[in-house]
Amino acid sequence: MESNELRIFKAVAEEGSITKAAQTLGYVQSNVTARIQQLEAELKTQLFYRQHGMILTPAGVKLSVYAEKIIHLLDEGKKSLNDSAAPSGSLSIGANHTLSSLNIPSLLSQYHKSYSQVNLSLTTSHSEDLIYKILHFQLDCAFVNIFSIKDDSIVKELIFEENLVLISNLECNKIEDLFLKSFLMYPTGCSTRAQLENWLRLNGVTNIRFMEFNNLHSIIEGVLAGLGVSFVPKSAVKKYIEEGSIKYFTIPSQYSTTKTFFIRHKDSLKTSALTKFIDLIELKTPYGKLFPINLNT
Template identity: 45%
Template sequence: MEFKDLEIFQLVAEKGTVTEVAKELNYVQSNITSRIQKLEVELNTPLFNRHRRGMTLTPEGKNLLSYSKKILLLTEEMKRAVLNKNEPIGKLEIGTVETVYHLPNILTSYMKSYQSVDLSLITGVTEKLEQKVLDYKLDGAFITASNIHPDLESYEVFDEELVLISNSPHLKLGELEGIPFLCFRKGCGYRARLETWYQDQNISPQKVMEFGTLETIIRSVSMGLGVSFVPKSAVAHLEQSGTIYCHSLPSEYSKVKTVFIRRADSYLTATIEKFIETIQHNRQIV
């Protein structure tokens, strides 16, 4: 069994067709097909269900996919560890919730120090990012701390205060039922906090509106579309200018921690180790 066969198997599982994989790898389709068939012969079991719309994994295929991800991840880590034990190098894939206010400082400091690293960043909600780290799809992620999965190791980044924001300085509790609640999609830690507060106050907003970016949420609040729950640091300048107004909630709802997570069983390469050191250094000077 070759590593390349496993890479091709994973791509076919992800894309669902041999045609797309052949196009991406610049291979002929017959090469892709023969490699999949070779795996099936070696393992003595079908790995895909073939149908007119493409290919889907069999139960045995799903089982192999889980092991394949771990094998290829360890292979990549092995290469990085052998190539350079001390100097960060290679690809680093990080996820983050959109509201990490100090993230530019961390990224700038890291990239200035380690220019050989190819760092890529994706945004998402806490729940999805945590799952991507667990599934070995990300090297690590900045998330809102809650019940951290036991397979993850976490590092504190900073503490944050969440505030309810509106375009009115005199927002009253009784008015919230009729005001749309603007938020990220399900899985966002901030949304979960405000939903808990709403439930405890017996508030049922008539409308919940989901947005993809923090900027859109804040602008919509400033124009009077609704209210939201965001880090105070992200809107302090807008509060000073009178663009939006901040309303404090009790600490059990408003105090949160942002943490950086990675899989506890993954090899601590120099690339990720120096990234964690950069986070901790920035935490000291914030």
């Protein structure tokens, strides 16, 4: 069993398709098919059901756990040998949608100017997906917005608290007016949306209409245009509040406080590229000194 076979196996398992895995890996489809068949023959067991795509068998599920660990160790070994005081290589960062709109672009720009040899990549998604990617070594670090993270494999090094407010255009005069509007929010899985839903239900609002967006700027523009209302970090709409183009309404702190965590996998190598990124966060953003935090808080 070779490491390249395990990488092909892992790609097929993740994509659920020989064709998609071949595209991801840059291989011809027949080569991927042949390597999977060779691996099954070598192990004398079927790794995939092939009726509707490629679905892992129980044996395939077992192998996938080991394949992920083996591939991670090989990649980490290569990173360790190539790591130096001068940051280089790759750094894959994740960020929830709201944070990526507010802070991450300028942060990455500053980092790139200082360490141009590092190949930066940014994945924006909801926090649950980012945590999954951290757990499976698909990201080096991530900023996530979630109530709690209960997994000993994750190191959580930062808490950033922010206040959320309900916003509307100038037509709404009281908070009850918002209940009749559509809420412009991120898709299901966003913790901010969950906080909003909990508060609305507490106030007897159960027929909630959502219009889903993946971009904070689009949400704010939609509110300004009268498309609906939203629930966003106050800092994101500060200038609109000051110029009088948006109205905002506050709700109790247990529903309006959001916490952003900076996380990484405890078994991932803390490369010089990642170390310098953490240094920049401490130096250039309002997050302050990074420190270990109890994951269950």
